[in-house]
Amino acid sequence: MTIGLRLFISSATFAIGIALAYWFTSREIVGTFMLGFMAFALGFVATYMIVAEREANLIGDEREATIEDGAGELVGTYTIRSPLPLAAAAAVTAIGIGIVVSPTIAILALLATIAIGGLFIVQSR
Amino acid sequence: MLADSWPANATVQSSVMASTWFAFAAAAAGVAFVVLALVLYPLVRWRRRPGDAMPEPFRNNYALEIGWTAVPLLLVAGLFTYTFRAEARVDGLARHPDVVVAVSGYRWGWTFAYRGGPTIDGPSYPPAVFGERAAAPELVLPLGETTRIELSARDVNHGFWVPDFLFKRDAIAGQTTSFDLDPSKLGTFAGKCSSFCGLDHTRMLFSVRVVSPRAFIAWERGRT
């Protein structure tokens, strides 16, 4: 079990514990719900990691590994520059401002955001 | 000058809180002194001098680490026990309060409605200038008797704060919360709004006048 997985499992366990402690000392619904939901969300990540990590074998976790051990494997490519992040953030901000000042702007910005999202996928190919 | 204007500690409850302040301040000063010494000592003792060798690279000392986890744990357990007892005495409600006042905050003023008695309504708008407290509404309380305050707010959240009582309670819009005041000193004390409520939050003042029970009855008759 990797340390990352252990982190999420122990956090989820802690959240369940503190939710129970809070409920039985306070009988207050809002906090109990929030803590319970937090436990659920952390547990969700932990479950995903259990499923995803079955095959994982990271070179970073091997205590005696050298740089040469990690060499030569191509795991993907980095885009070193892209205009899309700036465009995406601007479009999302325009949605926000549009919701406040003018629905037309919001709808146009939403369409732009969807288009930019599509471009992200195209760029990743 | 500072000592003259220190909170007057004018209720039975506030003397409990004052003791808590003093106990915690003493503990705080002790801890601060020890930790400060521990920070400053190495800075002087092991400051780098020309020709120093590389120091010994020790990394762990489990006994020490367990020790400095356990000691603070005991300390905060003690502080919590103290707090728990003190809070029970401050927040405890008398079974039969002598006077019940419904206090309601609004933008920007206070209403003090005595159960079976007068209602004092004091808008402090247009804003009073500091020092001109005459305009602010006055809450009159009998010395040595228990007054139940039932606190609420009409529009936004306010806060009922009398610094000389070392006490405040938030006035939440649409909800009522109760606490007791047992005044132990005669005098007039400044009250203010502690929770930001808009433009004239600063000037949302009131005053509390503690009088003898006899004078209180006379005052109540005179107002009804």
Add this chain to the structure above:
Amino acid sequence: MSAAAPAFVEAPPRNDLLGWLTTTDHKRIGILYLMTSLGYFGVAGLLSLAIRTQLARPNNTFVTPHEYAQLFTLHGTAMIFLFVAPFALGLANFLIPLQIGAADMAFPRLNATSYWMFLFGGLVIFLGAATNEGAAASGWSAYPPLSEIKISTGLGQDLWIVGVFLVSVATILTSINFVTTVFIYRAPGMTMWRIPIFTWEMVATSLLVFMAFPSLAATLLLLFVDRHLGGHAFDPAYGGSPVLWQHLFWFFGHPEVYVMILPYFGVISEIIPVFSRKPIFGYTGLVLAAFAIAGLSMGVWAHHMFTTGFVNNPFFSFVSFLIAVPTGVKFFNWIATMWRGSISFETPMLFAIGFLLNFLIGGITGVMISSPPIDYQAHDSYFVVAHFHYVLGGGSLFAIFAALFFWWPKMFGRKLDESLGRWCFALLFVGFNVTFLPMHAMGILGMPRRVDSYAASGPLPALNLIATCGSYVMLAGVLLFVYNAVVTARAGRPVSNDPWGANSLEWWTSSPPPEHNFDSLPPIRSERPVYDAR
């Protein structure tokens, strides 16, 4: 599967404006984050000077009450959402891949998107100041019913909601990026128990962000629904509950305090060993303490609500006290790191010592106000203002300057001037304490926070005047830092890979690092690979 050496789509580096606008390089994004947050710090700092100027004497008319409310609302919002927290994100952006021997973050384009959302979110918040009724004026905690449409009718409050929402989403996305990068992209041999403490603290911080920030985003949406779509979640006139807002907001708001301090615990844990010439003492203890703080901080939110009368005070008081224990562990670990060391006093170390001294006071007053009978006087008063400024100003801000002086050579290849740095530290340390120490007394004497005036008799005028003088001393310190940066850019001499004799991986590569971070890596067998290789 190995993720140690991902291939690059090589492109010639661009140093023009377009290069910065389109960059997905974590180092550039980190620097953009740092510079943007410092810019917001400058604005928020000027706002605080306006606040202190108004309070220099009683019944002052430097600003109107409505302007004053906007001032402290924007000051709080900007310092918290746009400076102290995002500065840590910027630092982590720059440092995490370097400290774990990776070439970049796991999701470079998401990283850039987060940055731009943070920048725009901040601008949207300030855009409110240009509207008819001015910027948001209900405090950084925006308690309804005050922030409801019936009372805060202006567009400024809406823009505040949108801006803070954008920043909160950006923070969540960046945290996902951090955790993924640390879990997956560590260099061969860089096991989790060998990553530097700063990186560990950012993992704990990210975990806190996952737990706390969704609550903020959801709460902001609820307020927006209340204001414009006929919701009544927080409106008592229709059965809504203002206390509900306080629960949901502080469920985010208190963990947020640790989001703003854990990264800086990491900064201090990096700096003290270097200038003591010793490895960090109690590595495991420091990491466990970080997670203990993160976990416990999720169970203390209602200590901001002790005075409401609607929460279980003893429960929240107890958990708040408990947080002092892991925080104390960290403090003792730092002392033990200096113990029998060989301590030198370059500017980063001075700021780290300033952090220790200021944070000590902030921590101790924090334990005091964890006790409800004390909080009944201190809450919403200048005592609390003093407390959190000692934590976030005396603590985080000093660690921020420590980090700037320490990593500046790695970022820009030039060391900031030492003697100017010492003066900067002296001015900030003196100015800070002169400003905020008197506030403890103001609070006990009965001065509420968020007031634009105070009683003209008694000690408050003198105390306030002292505090105002201190704030201008701090301004001088900050201006000296700006001057230092300009002088260094013009006349600073290039530095070696490792100008401080530090031992984590970022000091192995050149200053500033190449676009792909590392041309070579030493074998990683401890948390001090550069030391082992020497």
